Amino acid sequence: MLSFTPNAALQALLDEHLPQLAASEGLSLECVAQAIAQGTMVLLGNPAHPGLRPLLVGQPTRVKVNANLGASPMAFSHDSEMTKLDVALQAGADTVMDLSTGGDLTPIRTEMLARCPVPLGTVPLYGVVQRRLDAKADMHDWTADDLVEEIRLQAEQGVDFMTLHMGVTRRGADLAQAKDARVLGIVSRGGSITAAWMRKHGMENPLLERMDEVLDICARHNVVISLGDGLRPGAGVDAGDAAQWEEVIVLGEVAKLARARGVQVMIEGPGHVPLHQVGAQIQGIKRLCQGAPLYVLGPLVVDCSPGYDHIAAAIGGALAVQHGADFLCYVTPAEHLTLPEVEDVRQGVMASRIAAQAGEVALGRPHALARNLEISKARARLDWEGMAANALDPAMVCRRGPGAKEKACAMCGDFCAVRLNEQLFK
Amino acid sequence: MLSFTPNAALQALLDEHLPQLAASEGLSLECVAQAIAQGTMVLLGNPAHPGLRPLLVGQPTRVKVNANLGASPMAFSHDSEMTKLDVALQAGADTVMDLSTGGDLTPIRTEMLARCPVPLGTVPLYGVVQRRLDAKADMHDWTADDLVEEIRLQAEQGVDFMTLHMGVTRRGADLAQAKDARVLGIVSRGGSITAAWMRKHGMENPLLERMDEVLDICARHNVVISLGDGLRPGAGVDAGDAAQWEEVIVLGEVAKLARARGVQVMIEGPGHVPLHQVGAQIQGIKRLCQGAPLYVLGPLVVDCSPGYDHIAAAIGGALAVQHGADFLCYVTPAEHLTLPEVEDVRQGVMASRIAAQAGEVALGRPHALARNLEISKARARLDWEGMAANALDPAMVCRRGPGAKEKACAMCGDFCAVRLNEQLFK
Numbered sequence: 001m002l003s004f005t006p007n008a009a010l011q012a013l014l015d016e017h018l019p020q021l022a023a024s025e026g027l028s029l030e031c032v033a034q035a036i037a038q039g040t041m042v043l044l045g046n047p048a049h050p051g052l053r054p055l056l057v058g059q060p061t062r063v064k065v066n067a068n069l070g071a072s073p074m075a076f077s078h079d080s081e082m083t084k085l086d087v088a089l090q091a092g093a094d095t096v097m098d099l100s101t102g103g104d105l106t107p108i109r110t111e112m113l114a115r116c117p118v119p120l121g122t123v124p125l126y127g128v129v130q131r132r133l134d135a136k137a138d139m140h141d142w143t144a145d146d147l148v149e150e151i152r153l154q155a156e157q158g159v160d161f162m163t164l165h166m167g168v169t170r171r172g173a174d175l176a177q178a179k180d181a182r183v184l185g186i187v188s189r190g191g192s193i194t195a196a197w198m199r200k201h202g203m204e205n206p207l208l209e210r211m212d213e214v215l216d217i218c219a220r221h222n223v224v225i226s227l228g229d230g231l232r233p234g235a236g237v238d239a240g241d242a243a244q245w246e247e248v249i250v251l252g253e254v255a256k257l258a259r260a261r262g263v264q265v266m267i268e269g270p271g272h273v274p275l276h277q278v279g280a281q282i283q284g285i286k287r288l289c290q291g292a293p294l295y296v297l298g299p300l301v302v303d304c305s306p307g308y309d310h311i312a313a314a315i316g317g318a319l320a321v322q323h324g325a326d327f328l329c330y331v332t333p334a335e336h337l338t339l340p341e342v343e344d345v346r347q348g349v350m351a352s353r354i355a356a357q358a359g360e361v362a363l364g365r366p367h368a369l370a371r372n373l374e375i376s377k378a379r380a381r382l383d384w385e386g387m388a389a390n391a392l393d394p395a396m397v398c399r400r401g402p403g404a405k406e407k408a409c410a411m412c413g414d415f416c417a418v419r420l421n422e423q424l425f426k
Numbered sequence: 427m428l429s430f431t432p433n434a435a436l437q438a439l440l441d442e443h444l445p446q447l448a449a450s451e452g453l454s455l456e457c458v459a460q461a462i463a464q465g466t467m468v469l470l471g472n473p474a475h476p477g478l479r480p481l482l483v484g485q486p487t488r489v490k491v492n493a494n495l496g497a498s499p500m501a502f503s504h505d506s507e508m509t510k511l512d513v514a515l516q517a518g519a520d521t522v523m524d525l526s527t528g529g530d531l532t533p534i535r536t537e538m539l540a541r542c543p544v545p546l547g548t549v550p551l552y553g554v555v556q557r558r559l560d561a562k563a564d565m566h567d568w569t570a571d572d573l574v575e576e577i578r579l580q581a582e583q584g585v586d587f588m589t590l591h592m593g594v595t596r597r598g599a600d601l602a603q604a605k606d607a608r609v610l611g612i613v614s615r616g617g618s619i620t621a622a623w624m625r626k627h628g629m630e631n632p633l634l635e636r637m638d639e640v641l642d643i644c645a646r647h648n649v650v651i652s653l654g655d656g657l658r659p660g661a662g663v664d665a666g667d668a669a670q671w672e673e674v675i676v677l678g679e680v681a682k683l684a685r686a687r688g689v690q691v692m693i694e695g696p697g698h699v700p701l702h703q704v705g706a707q708i709q710g711i712k713r714l715c716q717g718a719p720l721y722v723l724g725p726l727v728v729d730c731s732p733g734y735d736h737i738a739a740a741i742g743g744a745l746a747v748q749h750g751a752d753f754l755c756y757v758t759p760a761e762h763l764t765l766p767e768v769e770d771v772r773q774g775v776m777a778s779r780i781a782a783q784a785g786e787v788a789l790g791r792p793h794a795l796a797r798n799l800e801i802s803k804a805r806a807r808l809d810w811e812g813m814a815a816n817a818l819d820p821a822m823v824c825r826r827g828p829g830a831k832e833k834a835c836a837m838c839g840d841f842c843a844v845r846l847n848e849q850l851f852k
Contacts, residue, residue, distance in 0.1 A: 072836055302783045373663055376664075401732070
């Protein structure tokens with residue numbers, strides 16, 4: 001394990017917040033400090049983000065859930081994105097990512113940062129490409145300088161974590177795009193843009209070539225690098241292939257280099273992965289990346305559920321958490337179809353929170369066991385307020401349940417088993 | 427293994443339908459015939475059910491999905507139940523259960539049978555108790571004769587499978603209801619009614635005492651007995667306790683007796699089970715019940731997701747299928763809150779179908795692998811019609827997707843990775 005000396009911004013955050021952060025996770029100071037030093041835990045928090053509550057991600061903290069927001073060029077509404085942000089936070093998202101690729105990105109990001117007390121993540125490459133498209137230029141006609149400057153701008157704005165596709169090498173892209181290699185080639189937007197750029201310009205990944213500058217910027221603002229999985233499988237049948245593992249190997253190497261410069265990293269994970277491969281994938285990625293916090297998208301355990309992909313992702317997410325994933329990126333019912341609407345955002349966050357709870361129960365985490373126990377006790381009392389208080393979505397219980405004065409619900413009525421139990425022992 | 431001589435009604439069904447049934451499952455005649463003889467597969471089909479398509483359930487057939495329908499005394503609408511039936515069938519339910527406990531049950535059942543080309547299941551005990559409630563009598567004031575006659579009536583009507591709670595013994599109920607034994611006692615309606623009846627009348631389970639008559643009726647009409655899990659855990663913390671396994675042991679014994687009389691059986695399974703216990707539960711139940719087809723409700727891997735319990739159940743269902751479950755009873759978003767509405771029915775069926783698909787992919791079942799592969803190939807072509815054709819819910823793709831003429835969807839627009847792949851290789 002390489003030695004890790006926290007960047008100054010991180011050290012200042014730790015000095016100020018560590019006791020309260022550790023307490024909120026039910027962990028000792030020593031446990032948190034040691035995990036951060038080892039890189040198995042990161043502290044998200046850019047000092048320039050106004051009103052931010054810093055957040056710990058990684059074992060053995062509570063599993064976190066991210067909601068992706070952001071307009072696309074084809075569907076842009078400032079107000080609806082702000083509504084989605086509010087709904088994501090109400091539903092319990094621990095972080096949000098602004099993945100906007102439409103509208104005026106820089107001022108929207110400033111507004112989101114101001115409105116968002118939780119860590120905000122971005123994919124800086126989108127801003128670079130969007131500027132080309134806005135200028136009616138070739139979308140691949142950007143330079144490494146443009147990308148480094150975008151990272152610097154966003155870091156100064158207060159972005160807390162950034163997806164940087166530093167594992168997409170020419171070798172990896174060739175493996176993914178070789179004839180007969182994959183059914184679905186590259187499905188990550190950032191991955192495919194990077195691959196196309198490298199091919200067009202005959203150059204290696206610009207982030208690898210400019211790594212020193214990128215790491216300096218991230219160290220200065222304590223931006224956590226979320227090492228993007230640009231070659232993640234987009235079909236179950238592509239999961240675990242050479243391209244995927246080639247990228248993971250590179251990510252593990254980049255993670256070491258970043259940490260040697262005092263920069264914290266997370267690793268992004270798949271993608272589409274069949275049920276029986278989820279555990280092995282999670283364990284393999286963790287192993288190759290020195291146990292760095294793993295941030296997974298899904299994984300989706302089936303390919304054929306468009307319109308219901310939050311469910312396919314919750315199945316994979318639950319297993320991923322059981323096997324060591326730390327951070328779940330939500331998937332909404334709109335995935336593979338269209339930009340999510342407000343209700344999709346709520347469903348996506350709830351599905352990921354269910355997955356996290358399921359996995360954490362399997363891991364025996366006290367807060368997860370306690371929640372399950374308390375709602376079950378409330379059920380035994382037919383105590384609807386107690387059920388709502390311990391439900392992942394209390395408002396849902398109030399809206400669809402029978403109300404605090406009723407005993408049984410409309411599902412069972414006089415046939416309520418719990419009421420029968422109760423009567424029997426009166 | 428006891429020898430099994432199919433009842434005459436079953437033999438007639440096999441003689442007529444076996445080649446087509448085997449072909450539709452992609453199995454050989456011998457494989458199906460042997461599995462039915464061993465009791466690891468059952469053929470649902472009561473000759474009195476008009477227009478029925480008989481259905482195979484059990485390894486290694488395609489995993490089936492059941493939708494529970496039926497009004498409660500507190501929410502009864504004939505038309506809405508018929509709409510739910512239509513929606514359940516459209517969404518792909520392989521069977522339905524009419525669990526009505528309100529309205530005029532017998533004629534509704536006749537209408538459902540006529541309208542329903544898939545096997546229909548019931549819980550006869552509900553009809554018996556409902557009659558007492560309609561007469562303003564004590565709900566526990568029914569006799570074993572009443573229950574046997576209800577089973578006979580429904581068998582003659584054409585009901586294809588019946589949940590009979592034959593594993594709820596006085597010993598099991600005492601174990602479940604002992605002080606400090608469980609957080610949530612008995613949560614099955616049929617289980618709690620049976621337990622209360624035994625306690626009130628000081629008698630053993632009436633179905634065990636009248637087993638010969640019940641088996642005669644079921645043999646005459648080829649009613650498949652779905653041996654109800656009246657003592658299933660209703661909270662994760664109760665899963666795997668003595669009461670649950672006591673019932674499973676009894677169900678295994680009853681299954682042997684039924685098969686010795688030519689009656690087919692399925693076993694009903696939990697319930698609320700933490701993620702890490704699902705595999706062991708499924709394997710244990712299968713072992714104790716001689717591999718009889720296992721019909722699971724969920725299992726729900728968390729207790730705290732009212733309003734989203736179809737997701738908690740899909741997580742458990744996927745793992746259950748991976749470990750050998752044969753038949754998934756859907757759970758809707760309304761579970762634990764209220765009677766499902768039409769949209770809940772659709773969501774519930776789809777969630778179970780996703781779970782089945784995920785589990786079957788893990789098992790390497792060819793039809794499941796093919797569906798995943800074909801939709802992924804359609805994605806690689808940006809072929810929205812092909813995606814719809816292979817989606818679990820084609821109508822959803824048509825409704826929310828971009829339409830066949832568009833290439834990219836509104837989620838990614840110009841950033842579409844698949845389109846970038848395509849352009850690169852033109």
